[in-house]
Amino acid sequence: MIKTENLNVSLPGFHLHNINLAIEEGGFFVLMGPTGAGKTVLLEAVAGLIPVKNGRIIIEGKDVAGLPSEKRGISIVYQDYALFPHLTVIDNIKYGLHFQKIDKKEADQRLNSLIHQLDLATLEKRFPANLSGGELQRVALARALMVNPRILLLDEPLSALDPRFREEIRSGLKKLHQSSKVTFFMVTHDFADALSLAEKAAVMNHGRIEQIGSVEDIFQRPCSKFVADFVGMKNLFSARFSGSKATIDNLEIELGRNPVNSHGYIAIRPEDIVLSKESFTSSMRNAFKGTVSVVFDRGFYYEVHVRVGEAIFKSLITKRSLFELKIQEGIEIYVSFKSTAIHNF
Amino acid sequence: MTKKEPFFWITISCGFVIMAFILLPLVEMMTAPSFAMLKETIKDKDVVRSIWLSIYTAGLAALISFVFGTPLAYLLARTNFRGKRLVESIIDLPIVIPHPVVGIAILSVAGRNHWVGQVASELGIRIMGSVTGIVVVLTFVGMPFYINAVKEGFETISPRLEKVSRSLGASMFSTFLRITFPLAWRSMLTGIIMCSARAISEFGAVVIVAYHPMIAPVMIYERFEAYGLKYSQPVAVWLVFICLLLFLILRVLTSPQKKET
Numbered sequence: 001m002i003k004t005e006n007l008n009v010s011l012p013g014f015h016l017h018n019i020n021l022a023i024e025e026g027g028f029f030v031l032m033g034p035t036g037a038g039k040t041v042l043l044e045a046v047a048g049l050i051p052v053k054n055g056r057i058i059i060e061g062k063d064v065a066g067l068p069s070e071k072r073g074i075s076i077v078y079q080d081y082a083l084f085p086h087l088t089v090i091d092n093i094k095y096g097l098h099f100q101k102i103d104k105k106e107a108d109q110r111l112n113s114l115i116h117q118l119d120l121a122t123l124e125k126r127f128p129a130n131l132s133g134g135e136l137q138r139v140a141l142a143r144a145l146m147v148n149p150r151i152l153l154l155d156e157p158l159s160a161l162d163p164r165f166r167e168e169i170r171s172g173l174k175k176l177h178q179s180s181k182v183t184f185f186m187v188t189h190d191f192a193d194a195l196s197l198a199e200k201a202a203v204m205n206h207g208r209i210e211q212i213g214s215v216e217d218i219f220q221r222p223c224s225k226f227v228a229d230f231v232g233m234k235n236l237f238s239a240r241f242s243g244s245k246a247t248i249d250n251l252e253i254e255l256g257r258n259p260v261n262s263h264g265y266i267a268i269r270p271e272d273i274v275l276s277k278e279s280f281t282s283s284m285r286n287a288f289k290g291t292v293s294v295v296f297d298r299g300f301y302y303e304v305h306v307r308v309g310e311a312i313f314k315s316l317i318t319k320r321s322l323f324e325l326k327i328q329e330g331i332e333i334y335v336s337f338k339s340t341a342i343h344n345f
Numbered sequence: 346m347t348k349k350e351p352f353f354w355i356t357i358s359c360g361f362v363i364m365a366f367i368l369l370p371l372v373e374m375m376t377a378p379s380f381a382m383l384k385e386t387i388k389d390k391d392v393v394r395s396i397w398l399s400i401y402t403a404g405l406a407a408l409i410s411f412v413f414g415t416p417l418a419y420l421l422a423r424t425n426f427r428g429k430r431l432v433e434s435i436i437d438l439p440i441v442i443p444h445p446v447v448g449i450a451i452l453s454v455a456g457r458n459h460w461v462g463q464v465a466s467e468l469g470i471r472i473m474g475s476v477t478g479i480v481v482v483l484t485f486v487g488m489p490f491y492i493n494a495v496k497e498g499f500e501t502i503s504p505r506l507e508k509v510s511r512s513l514g515a516s517m518f519s520t521f522l523r524i525t526f527p528l529a530w531r532s533m534l535t536g537i538i539m540c541s542a543r544a545i546s547e548f549g550a551v552v553i554v555a556y557h558p559m560i561a562p563v564m565i566y567e568r569f570e571a572y573g574l575k576y577s578q579p580v581a582v583w584l585v586f587i588c589l590l591l592f593l594i595l596r597v598l599t600s601p602q603k604k605e606t
Contacts, residue, residue, distance in 0.1 A: 012425075049508045069511040076512045082505040086527045098523070099514030147513055 001025055002151060002183060007055035007065075009045045016042055016207045019055070023151075023200065028177050028184045030194040030215070032230065033204035039187040040079075042204070043153045046185070047074045059150055070099065075144035076153040079160055081136040083128040089139050090124040096147035107146075114142040117179065133161050134169070145180055154186040158193060170196050191231050195219065203227045223345055225265050233267035233343065234314040246344065249310040254285040256339035264345055272341035273315040275304060275325060276334045287336035288313075292329050295322070302327075306335050375586075378579040386579035392564065396584055399561040400591065402476060403544035406483035407537045410491035415533065418492045419525070422499035440489050444549025451482060451554055478555040483544035491540035498532020499525070534599055538592055545588055 002023040009016040016038050023029040033039050044050045046057055048069035057065045064072050075096075083092050093114070097107055115121055118138040128136060137157060144152055157173065158166050174197060177184045188194065194201045194215050202212040203226070211223045222228035228236055237248040241259040245252050246266050253266065279287045290308035302322050306313045313335045317327075327333065378386075386392055421433065439447060454461045455472035465472060472478040502525060510520040548562040556563060561584045569577035 044508070047508075047512050049511065068516075069508070070514045070516055072512075074512055076509060078505050078509065080503075080505065082503060082509045084506060084510075084524060095510070095515075095523075096513035099516075099519065143509075143513070 001058070001060075002185075003056075003058040004046065005056040005058065007042075007045065007057065008053040009041060009050065010053045011041065011050065014038065014041065014207065016045065019209055021202060021209070021212065023183060023185060025060075026181055026183055027200060028174075028198045029186070030198035030201040031185070031187045031204055032189065032191060032194055032201060033187075033210075034189055034230070037204045038207040039189075039204055040155055041207075043076065043155055043185070043187055046151070047076050047153055048072050049076075073147075073150040074153060075147060075149035075151070077137070077140045077144050077155065077157060079156040081128075081140040083131075083136055083139055083143070085128050087127075088124065089120060089126050089128070089131070092128070092139055093120070093142045093146050095143060100147050102148070110146060110148065114145055117176065118142050134165060137161065137169070141176065145176070145182065149182060151183045151185055152180075154184060156187055156189065158188065158190065173197060191219075203230055205230075220343075222267065222343060225267075225345075228265070228267040228343065228345075232269065234270045235268040235273065237266055237311060239264060239266045239344070241344070246342075251288060251309060251311060253342065254339050255342055255344060256285065259344050267343040267345075268313075268337055268341055270303065270314045270316040273313055273335055273337050275306070275315050275317060275321070275327070276336065277325060279334050279336070285339045286342075287334055289332060289334055292327055292331050292333055295327060295329060306333060308335060371585075374578055375582055377575075378582055382579050383582060387583055391559075392580055392583065395559045395561045395564040396580075396587060398476070398479070398558055399545055399584065400587070402479045402483055402560065403487070403541040405480045406487045406544040407491065407541040409480070409484045410488045410540050411533065411537060414488055414492045414536075415495060418495035418536075419499050419521075421492075422496045423504065436489050436492050438489075439486050444486070444547065445553055447485060448482065448550035448553030451478075451485060451550070455481075455554075472554065474555045474557055476555075476558060479551055479558070479560060482550045482554050483547055486547050486550060487540035487544040490543050491536040494536035494539050495529065495533050498529045498535070501532075502528045531599070531601075534595070538595060542588070542592065545584075 002021075002025070004019050004021045007016060007019040019042060021029075031039055031042065041050065045052050048064070048067060048071075052065050055065065056063045059072070059074075084095065087095065093111065102110075115124070118141060120135075120138055120142060123131065123135060123139070128139070131139065154173075158169055161169060170193065173184070173186075177197075186193070186197065198215050200213070201215045201218055203210045203218060205226050211218055211227045218227065219231050222231055222233060225236060239246040239248045239253070241247075241255075241262055241264060244255050244258050246255055246259070247253070248266065255266075279289070288308040290306040290313065292304060293307045293312065294305040296303040296305075298316075301316050301318055304315045304317060304322075304327060306315065315335065317325075321327075325333065417436075421429065442450070452473065453459065455465065455478070456462045457466065462472070470477055472481060506524050506528070507520050510524045511517070515523065546562065548566065551560055552563055552566070559567070561580065565577045565580050565584070568580060
């Protein structure tokens with residue numbers, strides 16, 4: 001178990017407040033948040049590269065918060081890879097061996113398997129200046145895993161690379177995680193990374209953890225306005241609750257359950273909002289008549305904004321539905337959604 | 346082809362004026378002495394001795410700057426602290442102070458009336474009129490050039506490289522030795538060349554602290570005063586020639602080898 005307990009970091013102009021994380025040994029944990037949330041600062045604090053104001057970092061039952069970086073057994077792969085420019089690929093990978101007491105046979109074995117697995121054999125003698133982004137990343141991963149760390153920290157490994165290769169790199173990371181048995185702790189600003197890679201995740205904003213739990217939970221049951229927005233709940237309204245009803249502006253919405261709070265938010269995923277020419281009455285408990293205000297072409301689908309009174313509902317539909325419903329700006333249309341699709345908090 | 350604006354021609358002509366302004370006097374001086382005169386001058390033991398003294402005292406100043414200046418340059422490049430600006434301005438002070446004032450300032454602590462001078466003389470160190478004094482002066486004026494060049498060099502190295510090195514198990518010292526130094530030594534070399542070039546050219550401060558033993562600039566000045574332009578030029582030519590040659594050799598020896606790709 002890797003834990004941080006009430007971790008506080010104070011940098012000029014930036015603070016991390018009471019960070020409490022728990023990561024399972026050998027797990028794949030993803031930390032999400034927008035740019036500037038403090039994700040990299042948290043990574044560097046865990047790695048011992050920036051000083052911690054107070055709090056504990058516990059790895060395998062021992063508090064390492066007071067140890068220098070080189071004694072923690074935590075490797076880091078930066079977004080810009082930070083390969084040593086004056087060393088060849090093979091010297092970069094073997095760099096950590098100078099400082100570790102590893103049996104030579106074991107080291108050779110690990111080196112060979114990493115080179116094989118990350119497909120680096122043809123690059124061994126090259127210098128980092130002559131490598132592509134993807135190659136740099138593979139070298140950085142090999143260098144980090146060569147010392148057999150207890151944790152591998154990954155700082156936005158997918159954001160600097162061509163989006164076309166994202167899927168490929170994600171699956172590569174997943175395989176690497178499974179074969180190395182090292183705990184992966186990855187930072188990203190893309191929720192899709194968490195969905196495809198991690199079991200557990202946390203969402204961070206303004207130096208605080210907003211929510212931590214299983215990826216499923218964060219996606220389905222966001223606990224704050226920020227998290228809801230971050231995970232793609234584009235329909236977010238502040239609401240007053242009474243009984244099983246929520247009121248946003250002048251619309252009354254059936255929740256099918258009784259919230260404990262009287263004021264709060266409701267959130268609905270855009271893909272859960274159905275557009276239709278006629279009002280549904282069957283299982284859709286909530287249906288409203290509105291006017292299409294904007295239609296955005298998002299490539300594979302369309303985002304349609306429908307104004308109902310003061311509220312604007314955002315819906316995602318396919319091109320085909322767009323044509324079938326003859327949707328264009330200014331026409332009247334019904335929006336409907338199930339009460340089970342509504343999240344309140 | 347589009348017609349060039351007048352401003353373009355102004356920039357070009359300014360460039361030519363400046364080139365001429367710098368090169369004309371230098372070329373004139375370098376070509377004035379005859380070959381025979383140059384040959385005769387270099388046979389003069391006093392000339393050889395003073396040029397040699399100039400070079401090795403400047404070299405020592407650069408060495409001292411390297412030893413003491415490198416850690417400070419690293420500190421300034423990597424950390425932010427209250428009063429950093431002040432420290433940087435203090436380092437730049439020797440650049441802006443008039444040269445004779447530097448000499449006078451150094452003498453005022455090296456004399457018998459000051460405890461530094463007293464301690465030094467107890468230890469048998471003489472500043473006034475000695476090689477030690479020359480080295481002290483040259484270090485004083487050359488150090489800022491070394492520190493600034495090396496600080497800039499350190500600043501271009503991403504701190505992340507050092508952080509990665511630490512996370513892979515290297516101590517701070519190993520990291521400096523294996524990562525920072527190999528990446529920064531070229532800027533250290535630039536710093537050494539800047540520092541010693543500045544030191545070799547120093548006259549005003551040295552002449553106050555140590556007229557004898559005579560470094561080359563002092564000798565050139567003395568010959569100019571005593572015998573005139575014609576007699577001082579050959580020494581100057583030799584000094585410039587030898588210095589350029591040394592710096593060139595240093596550059597060539599350390600030029601980047603073509604790395605295999």
